Amino acid sequence: MNTMMLTLRRWRQSDLAWSLGRSPEAWLSALVLLAYIGMALLAPVLAPQNPFDLSTLDLMDARLPPAWSEGGQLKYLLGTDGQGRDMVSVMLYGLRMSLLVGIASTLLSLVVGVTLGLIAGYAGGRLDNVIMRAADVQLSFPAILVALLIDGLSRTVLPRAVHEQLSLLIVVIAIALANWVQYARTVRSVTMIEKDKDYVNAVRLIGMGRARILFRHVLPNILSPVLVIATLSIGLAVLTEATLSFLGLGVPATSPSLGTLIRLGNEVLFSGEWWITVLPGLLLIGLVLSVNLFGDWLRDALNPRLK
Amino acid sequence: MTTSNIASPAAPLLSVRHLRVQIPTRHGPLTALDDVSFDIARGEILGFVGESGAGKSITGMAVLGLLDPPAHVTAGEIIFDGQPIHGLPAAQMRRLRGRRIGAIFQDPLLSLNPLLTVGDQLTETMRTHLPMSRDEARERAIEWLRQVGIPSPAERVDAYPHQFSGGMRQRIVIALALCAEPDLVIADEPTTALDVSVQAQVLELLRTQCRERGTAVLLVTHDMGVISENADRVAVMYAGHIAETGPVDQIVNQPRHPYTRGLMGSIPPVDHDTLWLQQIDGAMPRLSARPTGCPFHPRCKHATEQCVTTRPMPHPEGVALVACWHPQQGMATAGVTGVAA
Amino acid sequence: MLRFLLGRLANGAIVMVLVSMLSFALFNFIGDPVSNLVGENATVNEREAMRQSLGLDQPLPLQYLKFVGRAVQGEFGVSYRNIEPVSRVIASRLPATLELSLIAALLALGVGIPMGVYAGLHPRSLLTRSLQVISLVGISVPSFVTGIMLILLFSIYLNWLPSFGRGETVMLGVWSTGFLTVTGWKSLLMPAVTLALFQLTLFMRLTRTQMMEVLRSEYIKFARARGLRERSINYRHALRNTLIPIITVAGLQLGSMIAFSIITETVFQWPGLGLLIIQAINFGDVPVIAAYLLLIALLFVLINMVVDLLYFAVDPRLRAQR
Numbered sequence: 028m029n030t031m032m033l034t035l036r037r038w039r040q041s042d043l044a045w046s047l048g049r050s051p052e053a054w055l056s057a058l059v060l061l062a063y064i065g066m067a068l069l070a071p072v073l074a075p076q077n078p079f080d081l082s083t084l085d086l087m088d089a090r091l092p093p094a095w096s097e098g099g100q101l102k103y104l105l106g107t108d109g110q111g112r113d114m115v116s117v118m119l120y121g122l123r124m125s126l127l128v129g130i131a132s133t134l135l136s137l138v139v140g141v142t143l144g145l146i147a148g149y150a151g152g153r154l155d156n157v158i159m160r161a162a163d164v165q166l167s168f169p170a171i172l173v174a175l176l177i178d179g180l181s182r183t184v185l186p187r188a189v190h191e192q193l194s195l196l197i198v199v200i201a202i203a204l205a206n207w208v209q210y211a212r213t214v215r216s217v218t219m220i221e222k223d224k225d226y227v228n229a230v231r232l233i234g235m236g237r238a239r240i241l242f243r244h245v246l247p248n249i250l251s252p253v254l255v256i257a258t259l260s261i262g263l264a265v266l267t268e269a270t271l272s273f274l275g276l277g278v279p280a281t282s283p284s285l286g287t288l289i290r291l292g293n294e295v296l297f298s299g300e301w302w303i304t305v306l307p308g309l310l311l312i313g314l315v316l317s318v319n320l321f322g323d324w325l326r327d328a329l330n331p332r333l334k
Numbered sequence: 335m336t337t338s339n340i341a342s343p344a345a346p347l348l349s350v351r352h353l354r355v356q357i358p359t360r361h362g363p364l365t366a367l368d369d370v371s372f373d374i375a376r377g378e379i380l381g382f383v384g385e386s387g388a389g390k391s392i393t394g395m396a397v398l399g400l401l402d403p404p405a406h407v408t409a410g411e412i413i414f415d416g417q418p419i420h421g422l423p424a425a426q427m428r429r430l431r432g433r434r435i436g437a438i439f440q441d442p443l444l445s446l447n448p449l450l451t452v453g454d455q456l457t458e459t460m461r462t463h464l465p466m467s468r469d470e471a472r473e474r475a476i477e478w479l480r481q482v483g484i485p486s487p488a489e490r491v492d493a494y495p496h497q498f499s500g501g502m503r504q505r506i507v508i509a510l511a512l513c514a515e516p517d518l519v520i521a522d523e524p525t526t527a528l529d530v531s532v533q534a535q536v537l538e539l540l541r542t543q544c545r546e547r548g549t550a551v552l553l554v555t556h557d558m559g560v561i562s563e564n565a566d567r568v569a570v571m572y573a574g575h576i577a578e579t580g581p582v583d584q585i586v587n588q589p590r591h592p593y594t595r596g597l598m599g600s601i602p603p604v605d606h607d608t609l610w611l612q613q614i615d616g617a618m619p620r621l622s623a624r625p626t627g628c629p630f631h632p633r634c635k636h637a638t639e640q641c642v643t644t645r646p647m648p649h650p651e652g653v654a655l656v657a658c659w660h661p662q663q664g665m666a667t668a669g670v671t672g673v674a675a
Numbered sequence: 676m677l678r679f680l681l682g683r684l685a686n687g688a689i690v691m692v693l694v695s696m697l698s699f700a701l702f703n704f705i706g707d708p709v710s711n712l713v714g715e716n717a718t719v720n721e722r723e724a725m726r727q728s729l730g731l732d733q734p735l736p737l738q739y740l741k742f743v744g745r746a747v748q749g750e751f752g753v754s755y756r757n758i759e760p761v762s763r764v765i766a767s768r769l770p771a772t773l774e775l776s777l778i779a780a781l782l783a784l785g786v787g788i789p790m791g792v793y794a795g796l797h798p799r800s801l802l803t804r805s806l807q808v809i810s811l812v813g814i815s816v817p818s819f820v821t822g823i824m825l826i827l828l829f830s831i832y833l834n835w836l837p838s839f840g841r842g843e844t845v846m847l848g849v850w851s852t853g854f855l856t857v858t859g860w861k862s863l864l865m866p867a868v869t870l871a872l873f874q875l876t877l878f879m880r881l882t883r884t885q886m887m888e889v890l891r892s893e894y895i896k897f898a899r900a901r902g903l904r905e906r907s908i909n910y911r912h913a914l915r916n917t918l919i920p921i922i923t924v925a926g927l928q929l930g931s932m933i934a935f936s937i938i939t940e941t942v943f944q945w946p947g948l949g950l951l952i953i954q955a956i957n958f959g960d961v962p963v964i965a966a967y968l969l970l971i972a973l974l975f976v977l978i979n980m981v982v983d984l985l986y987f988a989v990d991p992r993l994r995a996q997r
Contacts, residue, residue: 301827305827318815428902
């Protein structure tokens with residue numbers, strides 16, 4: 028308990044906290060992010076309707092505009108979509124899915140990238156060469172293309188039923204594989220610097236194992252840059268998932284993300300039912316914007332050179 | 335008004351009076367330079383010596399008007415050739431730089447634009463300040479390269495900085511600093527980044543070129559050897575203050591200020607053996623932790639109550655200016671006795 | 676320098692080999708290679724003949740080599756969806772994508788970089804600060820949302836611009852261009868802006884950051900110490916050093932425009948390669964997918980190589996490395 032109070036006090040007095048207090052964009056975006064995460068986690072509780080329970084849907088209520096326009100109903104605050112699903116509910120669940128894929132793929136990307144980076148940096152030699160060459164090759168292609176091709180190819184190669192079941196996993200893997208390189212590179216260079224430092228040589232001399240060295244000495248040094256990359260990457264991952272789902276790839280139709288919703292709404296755009304596509308779009312923009320704002324601030328705050 | 339301590343009747347070229355430079359931080363302003371005063375006469379080489387962080391470079395930057403923000407001058411005057419320049423608007427300051435006051439920085443690789451040939455960089459500098467045609471400027475550039483000792487200057491004028499060695503690059507920097515014919519050059523650690531074998535040559539070049547043209551030099555360095563070989567007078571900086579100023583012989587052989595004596599005493603003598611070297615206990619305080627009164631008192635063997643409470647102002651002691659309540663006499667000895675005389 | 680280029684060439688070769696193996700695997704094992712080549716409506720005799728010439732009983736490496744041989748000649752089989760040779764399908768869609776990408780690239784570079792330079796030189800001006808905000812929004816909005824918003828505004832509410840298709844095109848030899856008609860340009864406007872927007876903000880932010888970093892460097896400080904004019908410092912010294920690293924990024928980003936055009940073409944139903952691959956994936960049109968893979972890989976390998984060469988041409992430090 029004592030250490031926690033101490034850490035809290037130390038954090039409050041730290042440069043990071045001061046910088047956070049100083050810039051409104053930072054704590055505003057942090058607040059908004061927390062709100063988004065809250066909404067996503069509590070979707071089942073917050074949603075006035077369960078959009079997946081077909082028995083609660085009434086097709087007669089389909090395509091209703093938001094409550095403030097003519098023809099809208101208070102029951103459906105933001106209107107309904109083509110199947111009579113309440114927009115608020117469907118957007119909450121969609122946000123949930125978008126965040127889920129975004130965070131999961133970022134984590135996977137981080138794990139893969141950091142591991143490969145550590146190996147490449149510490150082992151050096153052939154292993155390093157191979158990993159870096161793979162990274163170079165992959166970097167010549169834009170990430171979204173890589174994700175798209177992985178997802179698209181899996182669709183082509185796997186039989187339909189199998190793909191249906193695995194599509195969520197595939198999306199996460201596709202986006203993760205598209206983005207591991209930036210972690211690997213950063214971690215590799217830090218590892219290479221650290222492993223040559225005298226203190227590492229010293230502990231190696233007294234027989235500390237390689238894994239332990241990596242964990243206790245190298246890892247803390249890479250935490251800060253990796254954190255910055257990860258925060259900024261979440262925004263990119265969410266965008267990528269949204270794009271894939273919009274294109275018809277991405278998450279399965281049974282658990283739509285915001286991207287899927289935008290696609291479905293786009294199909295009825297010309298009948299004048301703008302809310303079905305615009306509202307999920309605005310929600311998505313808000314999410315990515317806050318992530319980017321917060322990530323930008325974090326990067327500047329953690330940058331030793333700008334201090 | 336302190337008197338200049340060289341018997342030179344002419345007005346000094348540069349006169350810095352009670353200069354204070356501060357850096358605002360969220361904990362309050364930090365004082366990098368506190369009440370710094372010194373003069374440089376025309377054509378003389380003033381050495382500015384002190385440890386890292388003492389404020390030597392900042393002094394030079396303040397004179398040039400190139401302090402890195404948020405550092406800024408909060409008090410004092412800088413008078414160049416009779417004119418106050420510390421508050422000059424940017425455009426006028428720019429005209430002074432290069433043409434009246436030149437600069438040499440520490441790392442020649444970083445000082446030169448990697449994408450422009452050395453000839454281009456020379457000609458542009460000259461044509462900005464002096465009226466001449468492009469061809470004339472090119473000829474002059476080649477001549478400058480020859481003057482600073484670059485072999486085959488006519489060919490090398492079209493080479494890029496990375497094609498020269500470190501010593502050559504610093505020679506080019508010297509040429510760049512002098513080519514607009516300034517009266518004063520601020521040389522900030524000009525040889526620190528060079529190989530030891532090259533340092534002496536570059537310093538000699540700087541010295542001869544400046545003597546020939548009557549250019550004054552503010553030579554900033556932490557290396558006493560450089561100072562004793564090249565300077566006419568020396569100012570010793572400590573924690574943002576000037577501890578002692580005087581002719582180089584005086585400072586090296588008979589320093590008055592305990593800090594200077596400690597510095598000189600810690601240099602191993604060439605001409606005789608010693609049992610051990612002097613050292614000054616403790617370390618120079620950081621910007622945020624400067625002591626009251628005389629900044630050296632925590633480390634000084636002669637400190638008294640007065641030293642803790644009141645800052646000593648520089649006053650003449652023979653031919654030197656010393657900021658100390660208890661200036662010492664006699665030679666500063668290295669070694670045998672191990673005790674500051 | 677030579678060693679560096681050879682290394683890049685080796686990278687490129689590795690990519691092409693890997694991708695061609697993937698493409699071959701797709702072509703041969705997913706779907707029927709015979710049908711891929713003769714089309715699904717071929718007669719039994721034609722099938723038999725094709726089976727023979729393909730040598731489907733021959734060892735795999737040999738089949739692979741034959742595949743590569745055919746690919747190099749542009750023979751990719753017949754599209755499932757269009758019942759047309761794949762090469763013809765791709766050729767007919769290529770101009771649309773290239774024209775769109777070209778205009779978008781010009782927009783992104785021509786607007787993004789100057790704005791970035793301005794922002795770097797005047798970091799505290801009101802314009803810069805608003806640009807910063809706008810650019811942050813710019814990279815947070817997915818391009819398909821931008822496209823949809825544009826359609827909502829300009830097609831549905833204002834009815835100024837068409838929301839799908841290329842408009843009227845003119846055939847210049849084998850190239851169908853939309854540059855020569857009014858409807859062509861009208862149709863091009865929104866997709867080009869949509870495609871350019873993301874890259875534009877990226878370039879702006881990048882240029883600004885780079886510019887600010889360069890302006891803090893030692894040689895700029897030394898240039899100031901020599902009393903060089905502010906204009907010269909900003910444009911002759913700082914700008915040149917800023918643009919060098921931007922060039923590489925620019926090249927790669929423009930390449931990725933080809934990838935991003937997939938999204939834009941889908942939103943605007945623009946009949947280019949992007950829309951083609953989406954339709955192919957959704958349909959399971961294996962020959963087209965296989966061909967597209969190879970083409971895209973080749974394109975990016977070439978782009979990367981051109982960018983590397985550009986870097987050499989521009990930075991004297993790399994040129995002089997013997």
